Amino acid sequence: MTTPRPASSRRTRANGDGTVYQRKDGRWEAAGYVLAPGNTRKRIRVYSTTRKDALAKLTEKIAASNRGVPVPSAAGSMAAYLTYWLENVAIHHLRENTHTRYAACVDRYLIPGLGKKKLTKLTAKDVRTWLNHLRTTCQCCARGIDTQRDEPRCCATGSCCSKRLSPLTLIYIHSVLKSALEHAVREEETPRNVARNVRTGTPRPRRFEPLTTNEARRLLTTAQGHRLHALFELALHTGLRKGELLGMRWEDLDLDVGTAAIRRALQRTSTGGLTTLSTKTRASERRIALPTRCLHSLKHHQEQQQREREAAGTTWQDSGHVFATAQGRAIDPTNLTRAFTTLLRKAGLRRIRFHDLRHSTATLLLEQGVELVVIKELLGHAHIGVTATVYAHVRLRLQRQATNALGAALSGQESGEQTHGDGDDPPPSGAIVP
Incomplete structure (x- = not known):
């Protein structure tokens, strides 16, 4: 006669709901598969001090994945993350004109300058070096504006016009990067927002003259x-x-x-x-x-x-x-x-x-x-x-x-x-x- 197996004290989860367990260091870890960029699937892990919080974080990511929203890969490039952020996050929180300006900033400056960097390996030094390069680079040459003219008058003729970005434009570009990385921190894709550790300085404001x-x-x-x-x-x-x-x-x-x-x-x-x-x-x-x-x-x-x-x-x-x-x-x-x-x-x-x-x-x-x-x-x-x-x-x-x-x-x-x-x-x- 077969002795009935006693009921397990461990709580079971349905297939596809992921797993959750306590680590040796006392933290709780939850892991599961979600949709990743490129229509692929990947296993992600989230952590918390309680089982309930870890499970809630995982459930939220799986629910977003089931809605067709890909979760960016921390091992992926800045270009992939910025594209994901624009198409799946910023578009729902910004006005259309603001989102258009953000997208232009990402395509024109952020991806060309930082796109090849890994999200988790981006440092404050990388951001500072990139901003300094933007500050001193002629945009006429960098963006190929001169080559598109009927009669080149800048680098193509050997005479740079030194059309550089204004301090206010640099601050705006920096703020867009900070916003993107802030969301990466909230989604625990990166531990900190390195752009916040870089100061762009306070430009001398322009002057307006109201009517008397x-x-x-x-x-x-x-x-x-x-x-x-x-x-x-x-x-x-x-x-x-x-x-x-x-x-x-x-x-x-x-x-x-x-x-x-x-x-x-x-x-x-x-x-x-x-x-x-x-x-x-x-x-x-x-x-x-x-x-x-x-x-x-x-x-x-x-x-x-x-x-x-x-x-x-x-x-x-x-x-x-x-x-x-x-x-x-x-x-x-x-x-x-x-x-x-x-x-x-x-x-x-x-x-x-x-x-x-x-x-x-x-x-x-x-x-x-x-x-x-x-x-x-x-x-x-x-x-x-x-x-x-x-x-x-x-x-x-x-x-x-x-x-x-x-x-x-x-x-x-x-x-x-x-x-x-x-x-x-x-x-x-x-x-x-x-």
Whole structure:
């Protein structure tokens, strides 16, 4: 008679679920097969301090593999990992235009410079050497731009034009690499993000010159009678971004209460054309109070749009946007830029970017004594530190005026004169400006 075998105390897992066991060093290890680049399968191992966590990590990777998402190989090249990161990770977390810029950065700089390196063997020295090479290399020669010209004028003629990358571009390239490696660390493909150990330096910021009070007044006066007068007035009074203005719908406005809900932005993408997207950040989704002057302009604009609708008849294409074309369609951001440039020329003002209206709003509000936290909420900055950093030049000037006024009061004199110094320099504008 056969003696029945006692039930095993070990928990069994279904075929394909992988294995999990405790190592001699006390850690738990889980291993299983997943989809790898090239439509192959490989065995991966994950580790944790508890059996439950190790099993959860493995289950997550197997589930992603079953959805057809390949898991990058740690032994693979940087080129393979960056391609995987762009196609399976970044594409789900970035806006289309941002993803397009990331892809161009990867194809143009990261893969040619670091693509042959192994992901797990990449060092901070490799990254620093590569960045230094980029900093000193003529892009005309490195990317073959000169050879594509009808008449070469750089390396092909023996006279290098020394067209090098700007410091801001180098910082952007470095930030893309850091983002990719940060995800590799989260997926435990590499133990650390070596790009974080490399400093690119702080470039000297470019300078932007916001409109003065007199210039802003002249711009609004010239805009009187323009079919987009309400847009320019709203931009100067509220600091809304171009995309936020063009993406605004009538349902977002409460003209009786005098408020506007900023929920979306209009952008042109390479695949979808003019597309309405969510706001730039979570903090950008906000409700703002509309000044009385803008309320009057918007009501007049609404009446004007109704007349355009009646004139267009059956050709009217109702997009629901507050600011639309004469046929009701959404306005292309590029066309708005052209209209703004023409308006500046007509007003006899220097040429500035449309985004500088946003800087002008914040600068003029600060000079009127409005608190920084109010400006931060109006502009939709994620943190008040961003507002404080971008407009530090204005605060410095106001500090000087305040201390001069105090000095005049203590000495018994009138503070009619203003001392000018470093605080009156044109404000800086760099990559951090939102």
